[in-house]
Amino acid sequence: MPPNFKKILAYFIINKTAKKMYSSPLSIYVLWHPNFSDGVFFANKIYQNFNRDTDYVLSRNLNIPVFYRNKANKNNEILSINFQESDKNAIILLIDDNMFNDAIWEEYVSNILPNLDDNNRIYPIALSSVSNYFLEENNFSRFQSINLMKTNDLDKQWEILKSRLLHDITRMMLDLQSVNDVVNTNTTITPRPPVKLFLSHAKADGEELAISFKNYIENNLKVNTFFDTNDIADGYDFSDEINRNIDKNTAMIVFLTDAYSTREWCQIEVSTAKRKKCPIVVVHHIQKQERRSFPYLGNVPTIKWNGSFNDIIDLAIIQVLVNLFAQKFLEKHIALYNLEKKYHCHILSNPPELFNYLDILKLRQENTDKPVLVLYPDPPLGNEELKILNEVNNDINFVTPSHSFQYL
Secondary structure, eight states, X not given: OOHHHHHHHHHHHHOTTHHHHOOBSOEXXXXXXXXXXXXXXXXXXXXXXXXXXXXXXXXXXXXXXXXXXXXXXXXXXXXXXXXXXXXXXXXXXXXXXXXXTOHHHHHHHHHHGGGOXXXXXXXXXXXXXXXXXXXXXXXXXXXXXXXXXXXXXXXXXXXXXXXXXXXXXXXXXXXOOOHHHHHTTTSOOOOOOSOEEEEEOOTTTTHHHXXXXXXXXXXXXXXXXXXXXXXXXXXXOHHHXXXXXXXXXXXXXXXXXXXXXXXXXXXXXXXXXXXXXXXXXXXXXXXSOOSSOOGGGOSSOEEEOOSOHHHHHHHHHHHHHHHHHHHHHHHHHHHHTTGGGTOEEEEOSSOOOGGGHHHHHHHHHHOOSXXXXXXXXXXXXXXXXXXXXXXXXTTOEEEOGGGOGGGX
């Protein structure tokens, strides 16, 4: 038996209630009829995007637990959903003709209804002309389905579904009302946006693209934007306004053009976002060259400008959701294993980098009674990156949940 496994086993023997204490910040359940041939396609796409991409296992993933419910056992029973195992549950219901004509599934879905509230939400997906009848018969009138029947192209259907799920599940994690709930109240209330987008650009060669992006959002989406040319009035202190407008519900979109990295205000915007642990997405739009890249613009996802604003928006929402889930997951991990009894714990939603030492060393200087433990989401950094971090201060331990048992 490996030594590390012995340690883990001993811990759970001593702390018999440890497993009962843990609940995931969020779980996703995908429900579809076993005879619905496209159900596997959608279920696997949801798993790939919200849990982990199996083609890139070492890349950063959301790691939200995703469970399938699509088959009945020999007693014609479908495995139930335990709503107590997670703080929040998103139920994605793929409705087709097979589900509509199956009494077992009708009963199964009707038994879910009493459990629905702000923390347990259902997302009906219309994949058949009978979908609305299924919703009506199961008293789903208060839920607006996500209609995918406008196209028969599976990939296009998935793009529509992915975008809606990203926005609604992010709203759920932020404890905001569902867009569907607001729509069905038949009022003129506009739901609060799930995230504010801060558009960072160089006026010399990035303003046109940034304005086009902002106009697209205003004309097509209910997402607020912060845009310096419109939102910072004359006479206001620029740095104060940046600090005020970048917060935990902000995602920064950097339009990386040839001139961007040479502009001091662009550097201030990026540095402020990093200090505030704000998600950043870089849109690569360099036409010729950068004379010098900004060193603190790394360690963030980058997307090449391909003419699709939706791709940028989805990637930004994913980063917000990653940060929200990772923060709550790591907080629970610290509490579950009582790590704060032995360490001063510092949480990072992104893989650690040298920039983080600004806050880590300050924490170390202010707390000398216990060592500092920096926790960040899996997967762990490679040896070379850890080596560089440890050369700055070998007393700081950087760990992910999968490697933290040695610190129990």
